[in-house]
């Protein structure tokens with residue numbers, strides 16, 4: 750999108766009363782998050798979500814966040830008539846075990862000290878300086894993910 754300065758993303762969250770086949774299964778979600786992490790290492794702040802939040806969204810980690818959802822505990826959302834929504838912005842029938850909303854994962858990433866230290870160390874050790882994208886080695890991870898495509902995002906949905 751021309752003029753975009755930042756991007757974030759969500760996955761679909763299944764809701765009990767809505768019959769939609771938009772759920773991305775665990776292997777596909779894993780692959781997608783790996784690609785987003787690789788892109789984050791190249792494009793840095795353009796992708797808003799910190800790497801640790803993407804890691805928390807992976808199926809092997811996600812229940813540690815959703816079983817103790819900080820959004821449900823600490824925040825609130827309103828419906829179109831101004832009524833308070835339970836249990837979150839997705840409504841009371843949202844399937845927490847398959848939550849795709851980035852918010853609880855982002856919130857969890859803000860209080861996960863171990864992952865914050867790891868993210869900071871990784872950033873100091875090898876990421877390119879903001880505004881540059883060509884530092885040798887920094888883009889290798891993304892390159893490996895995108896294979897022969899010249900566009901890092903080009904293979905993201907394959």
Ligand code: SF4
Nearest residue numbers: 815818837843845848
């Ligand atoms: S569906 Fe709502 S309450 Fe459940 S984990 Fe996701 S954000 Fe939290």
